[in-house]
Amino acid sequence: MGQGGARGQRENRMMREAHREAAERVSQARLWQRHMAMARIGAIAGNGVNRPALSDEDIAARRLLIEWARAKRFEIGVDAIGNLFVRRAGLDPTAAPVMTGSHMDSQPRGGRFDGIYGVLAGLEALEAIDEAGVVTRRPIELVAWTNEEGGRFQPCTMGSSVYTGARKVEDFLDVTDNEGTVLREALARTLAATPELREHNFNAPAAAYVEAHIEQGPLLEQQGKTIGVVTGIQGLRWFNVEVFGKTDHAGTTPLALRQDALRDAIAIIDTLARFARDPSDVVRFTVGRMLVTPNSPNSVASHVLFSVDLRHPDPATIDRLGRSVEPLARDAVRQCTLKVTPTLHDDPCVFDAGVVAEIEGCAQALGLSHMRLPSGASHDAMYMARVCPTGMIFVPCEQGISHNEAENAKPADLAAGARVLTAALLALADQ
Amino acid sequence: MGQGGARGQRENRMMREAHREAAERVSQARLWQRHMAMARIGAIAGNGVNRPALSDEDIAARRLLIEWARAKRFEIGVDAIGNLFVRRAGLDPTAAPVMTGSHMDSQPRGGRFDGIYGVLAGLEALEAIDEAGVVTRRPIELVAWTNEEGGRFQPCTMGSSVYTGARKVEDFLDVTDNEGTVLREALARTLAATPELREHNFNAPAAAYVEAHIEQGPLLEQQGKTIGVVTGIQGLRWFNVEVFGKTDHAGTTPLALRQDALRDAIAIIDTLARFARDPSDVVRFTVGRMLVTPNSPNSVASHVLFSVDLRHPDPATIDRLGRSVEPLARDAVRQCTLKVTPTLHDDPCVFDAGVVAEIEGCAQALGLSHMRLPSGASHDAMYMARVCPTGMIFVPCEQGISHNEAENAKPADLAAGARVLTAALLALADQ
DSSP, rough: OOOOOOHHHHHHHHEEEEEEEHHHHOOOHHHHHHHHHHTTTTTTTEEOOOOOTTTTHHHHHHHHHHHHHHTTTTTEEETTTTOEEEEOOOOTTSSEEEEEEEEOOTTTOOOTTTTTHHHHHHHHHHHHHHHOOOOSSSOEEEEEEEEOOOSSSSSSSHHHHHHTTOOGGGGGGTOOTTTOOBBBHHHHHHHTTTSEEEEOOOOOOOOOEEEEOOOOOSSHHHTSSSSSEEEEEEEEEEEEEEEOOOOOOOTTTTTTGGOHHHHHHHHHEEEEEEEOOTTOOOOOOOOEEEESSSOOOOOOOOOEEEEEEESSHHHHHHHHHHHHHHHHHHOOOSEEEEEEEEEEEEOEEEEOHHHHHHHHHHHHTOOOEEEEESSSSOOOOOHTTTTEEEEEEEEEEGHHHOOOOTTOOOOHHHHHHHHHHHHHHHHHHOO | OOOOOOHHHHHHHHHHHHHHHHHHTHHHHHHHHHHHHHHTEEEEEEETTOOOTTTTHHHHHHHHHHHHEEEHOOOOEEEEEEEEEEEOOOTTSOOOOOOEEEEEEOTTBBOOOHHHHHHHHHHHHHHHHHTOOOSSOOOEEEESOOOOOOOOSSSSSHHHHHHHTTTTTTTTOOBBBBBBBBBHHHHHHHHOOOOTEEEOOOOOOOOOEEEEEEOOSSHHHHHTSSSSEEEEEEEEEEEEEEEEOOOTTTTOOOOOGGGHHHHHHHHHHHHHHHHOTTTTOEEEEEOOOEEEESOTTBBOOOOEEEEEEEEEEHHHHHHHHHHHHHHHHHHHOOOOOOEEEEEEOOOOOOEEEEEEEHHHHHHHHHTOOOEEEEEEEETTTHHHHTTTTEEEEEEEEGGGGOOTTTOOHHHHHHHHHHHHHHHHHHHHTTO
């Protein structure tokens, strides 16, 4: 991504001065205040946030973002899955945009920074660039992806999977949340809440995508670095395992005659956990969701649905783990019947070397300590990496805690990440 | 419970003729139609019923029962926990009543007969006695106990435990259901829905209590008997086990660093299930309810609550089983902390020999096939047995299936049970 020749280097140096000026316009105070304003939407005890995708809280967050974007006269649009776009125009109206963004939905007991940081850092970058008066060739476009978390509607990274053509909106319309609400209705409500938005006019694929995010792990804090230059994302397999039994009276039915879905579900989870055991502790195996029917103390469970989340950075290993889930579950099940549905299949992803180098160069030029690291968590950047050169910027979070009310980050680190993002977007927007 | 002397025997025989006439007034068609009318309130797919305690459906069932009782000009009352009383007066206004009844609430996926049969059979008995014009010394009183099932609010048999003084209303007011609704509010709504009812004027303890119920087990059907003369109820222990962990990101947090509440809950359940294993299959061990927080596929569970239901007919065995739950759970828990709360403690109960003999005699006199058997399920009769001579009448249900939409019973069997109930109540009401 370099430009050849002495003239190119001179231009490059001049650009970088303008970029540095824009980066310095990033306001730590404004960025922090916006985080706190967003954290009030869906606030829960312990400084946490519960902002499910396509909920009233999600709608309120969208309205607030739109209000801030509109104050700067940026163009705003939305697409069929509810991805929200904020665009600062470039010189060349036919050029594909450079994009940045993340998500505004949270885990049911999530924190104040996961996702929303990438959205607010992107808006901060747009404003800083605007205030610095930098003209770019390409448009720079912020996107708030719909339902990254998958906490309410599964699977996760829904908005970016649709945007990049990996999935279709129709694939998800009949998905229901734990309360039985159908995504179709929640999405329609969300879109109806912002009727003033013009439909987003894709100029895809994007020229590049850079996503800022809290690390959600302990490495940056442990190493005392401000900026994480993310090299890629580990592979992931999601499954819904359903066990079908028969409900019976807990007092009268002999155990030998039962088809107890919970008893079999526990046997399956136990088997899977033993199989996934890894002395090096690199395999991530999680059962985080379980729905029991009828869920009454004196009725034998007739149906259990539980989730399986498996991750590993090595393509062959994640493949082997994923392929083992259904046969192992079938071996473990005793009196019930079984249905295993893969809900997400993401191979490990390696980010574009040029974008990674650009982010590293910007951190270096801005005098910020930095290190390369992989991402343990999935992000929308994984889907964007399939369609355009992509990278991510991590900033430290306290003790690596995330998906937890106690999730925390420092205002200065958030601002530093937004400055690197600003500089990187500008560099990419003139390519 | 016999009467001595030739005159006594003559009177006894005369009474029994009046009792037979009343028993024959039991209308199989009316009793069946009322079951079907009640089954429409909270009807679910597959012929099932979901009528949670203190819900809108419960209120609708109460209103329907009141409407039927009022048409016969029976007295109607309610107490502080919502137990609903329907009384046919006796000659002696100071005499303690003979009582009958059961419950109108159901399991979340319950059937059309569990509980409601005992209420409708009781009403049918009152009407049959009234239509036959039989005058009794004692009042005969039907009661629909509040929240027998414990499917929505735990523990079960709430109404009868309060009525008999074993528990206080105040013990239960702060209990919440799976949606967070507090019992205090649900109870207030239920009581407010029938403001016309006078407060029930206790004339307790009752002189006797007889409850009719479907067997909820396979014995009567297997043996080809119409009437089960119930000898007692097995002992029961309920616990809520809570596991407290820490929520974390499923992709980033190494398994060794997790405090995964679901992982520990599974280890505990597995340990308890192994401990409760019984080659003779008499021990009943059930985990039927499990609530996971935050219940999201990519968040490690921070909190799991699950129920333990243990039953055995032998007092020493149920005691040993119950006392082992907390120590075994403490041994099994790994990274989390634990809270074990006993929510119900019922020792095995043996019914009054006189009432059991009376029921048996009535079945015999009415020409119905009968057998003695214990109850695997708990019933409100267990609390009543602590305060007055008590017995139960079982009728067959198809394949012994209960706590299931497929629960089924035959109109003729239901009517036969109501006839035995009518005769037994009359015999007891003159003692």
